[in-house]
Amino acid sequence: MNLDLRVVERRTVADGIVELALEADSGDALPRWEPGSHIDLHVGNGLIRQYSLTGFGVADTRWVISVLREPNSRGGSVSVHDSLAEQSSVTVSAPRNHFPLAEGVAVQFVAGGIGITPLIPMIMQLEREGRDWKLFYAGRSRASMAYLDELAQFGDRVQIWPDDERGMPDIEQLVTATDPQTIIYSCGPEGLLATLEDLCTAGPVKRTLRTERFVAKEIERDGPDHDIDVEFAQSGITVTVPADRTILSVAEENGIDILSSCNEGTCGTCETPVLEGIPDHRDSVLTDDERECGQTMMLCVSRARSVSLRLDA
Numbered sequence: 001m002n003l004d005l006r007v008v009e010r011r012t013v014a015d016g017i018v019e020l021a022l023e024a025d026s027g028d029a030l031p032r033w034e035p036g037s038h039i040d041l042h043v044g045n046g047l048i049r050q051y052s053l054t055g056f057g058v059a060d061t062r063w064v065i066s067v068l069r070e071p072n073s074r075g076g077s078v079s080v081h082d083s084l085a086e087q088s089s090v091t092v093s094a095p096r097n098h099f100p101l102a103e104g105v106a107v108q109f110v111a112g113g114i115g116i117t118p119l120i121p122m123i124m125q126l127e128r129e130g131r132d133w134k135l136f137y138a139g140r141s142r143a144s145m146a147y148l149d150e151l152a153q154f155g156d157r158v159q160i161w162p163d164d165e166r167g168m169p170d171i172e173q174l175v176t177a178t179d180p181q182t183i184i185y186s187c188g189p190e191g192l193l194a195t196l197e198d199l200c201t202a203g204p205v206k207r208t209l210r211t212e213r214f215v216a217k218e219i220e221r222d223g224p225d226h227d228i229d230v231e232f233a234q235s236g237i238t239v240t241v242p243a244d245r246t247i248l249s250v251a252e253e254n255g256i257d258i259l260s261s262c263n264e265g266t267c268g269t270c271e272t273p274v275l276e277g278i279p280d281h282r283d284s285v286l287t288d289d290e291r292e293c294g295q296t297m298m299l300c301v302s303r304a305r306s307v308s309l310r311l312d313a
Contacts, residue, residue, distance in 0.1 A: 002042075003030070007088045008062070014146040016069045017114060018081060019054075021062055022090065029060040035121035036099035036212070039063065040261050040269070041076075042091040044083065049076035050267045052118035052187075052212070053095060056150050063092075066146055068114040093261075098268040098285045099212040101125060101185075106132035108178045110171075110196065112188020113139050116146060118212050119187060123154075137161065138169050138188070175199040180207055187212040210287070216264040216301070217284040229308040232256050233275055241303075248299040251313070258299055258313060265301035272299050277309035 009021035024030065038052045055064035069081045084090065101107075101122045109119045116137055126133045135154070138161040139145035151158045161169045175196065178184060184207055186196050193211045200207040225243040232238070232251065241250045248270055251258050261269040265283035273296050281291045283298035290296070299311075 001031075001094045002091050003094065005030075005063070005090050005092055007084055007086055007090060010084070010086050013066060015141075015143045017066055017144075017146045018069075019064060019066045019146075020080070020084060021064050022092065023062050027061055030063055031094050032060070033063075033095035034097050035101045035125050036118055037095035037097040038099075038118070038267070039065070039095055040093035040267070041065070041080070043076045043079040045075075045079070047076050047079065048261050049080075050214075050262060054117040054120050056120060056124060056147075058124070063095075066114065066117050096268060099185075099187075099210065102183050102210070104131075106179070106182040107134075108174075108182050108184045109133065109135040109137075110174065110184060110186040110188070110192070111135065111137045112186075112192040113144065114146070114214070115186070115188030115192075115212070117187070119185060120147065122185065132182075133157065135159065136169070136174055138163065138192070140164060171195050172199055175207060178207060180205050183208045183210060185210045187214075190215060190217065193217075213266055213284040215284075216266055219282045219301075225303060226307070228304045230304075231276075231308070231310045232313045233310055234313055246300055247303070247309075247311075251299065256313060260300055263300045265298050268298065270299045271296050273312035275310040275312050278305040279303075279309070280305045 005022040005024055007020050008023045011019050013019045033053055038050045040048050041051055042048055051065040051067060053063055054066055067077050067080045070077045099118055111119050123133060135158045141164045142148060142162045186193060196209055200209040227243055228241045230239055230241055230247055235256050237254055237256060239250050239254055241247050248258055248260055259269050261267045268285040274294055279294050279297040280303045281297060282301040285298060
């Protein structure tokens with residue numbers, strides 16, 4: 001489901017970061033969402049980009065996103081910065097959430113740069129629930145870090161780490177100091193997330209880590225890809241997916257309706273139930289437990305370890 005909204009407010013919240021507040025022209029309430037959710041933003045020229053819903057307030061008529069200008073990206077953020085002014089009309093999707101907040105546990109948040117955006121609604125929910133939490137927030141400089149003034153209200157539960165003032169953070173020390181019963185939630189650059197993944201699984205004491213990626217994770221492959229026979233059970237169609245094609249592209253070519261967006265395994269839109277076969281997961285969305293279960297897969301990037309798959313599509 002897509003919605004046509006309007007940019008009712010635009011402000012700069014850090015160097016290279018603009019915040020956009022979106023509302024319906026009617027002023028009606030927008031679909032409810034949970035912390036960790038994101039929306040697709042149609043930015044023109046056929047480009048669709050995913051942005052986390054964020055904000056310190058709770059308003060059922062307004063969604064807020066913050067967008068970092070990335071000149072070397074595929075053009076989405078540049079288009080947002082250059083083209084979307086107040087009163088601009090935008091088309092967005094309904095919210096989706098592949099980064100849900102766990103219930104009933106303490107949380108250590110670790111943000112890197114623009115990765116603060118999905119964590120803010122989580123912090124506000126934990127505040128309302130009276131749950132324990134801390135935030136470690138790193139960035140290149142204070143000027144590049146959004147929402148520092150708003151986060152100051154939380155006192156010493158928030159540790160701000162500008163790299164130009166303090167050098168590179170000691171992530172290993174941060175993980176070591178985190179109670180093993182506390183869940184770590186992180187969003188930020190790939191280097192930060194990869195370091196956390198290594199540290200949380202190393203040593204005798206494992207820690208639970210949940211991550212959100214803005215770019216696809218590098219996946220190590222066991223060997224060359226092979227052709228896959230894929231049966232789409234609902235559609236009654238069986239196709240052969242060549243080694244150099246994605247399941248999604250072949251499905252679309254054969255008229256099978258699969259919702260998709262990012263085409264790089266980061267948004268979760270094309271997640272599809274697996275009825276038979278063993279997926280070869282290459283996305284950046286599913287948890288290790290979800291991968292092990294093999295009940296769903298992302299058709300835009302994932303393939304199969306088995307010679308065939310039967311999918312519920």
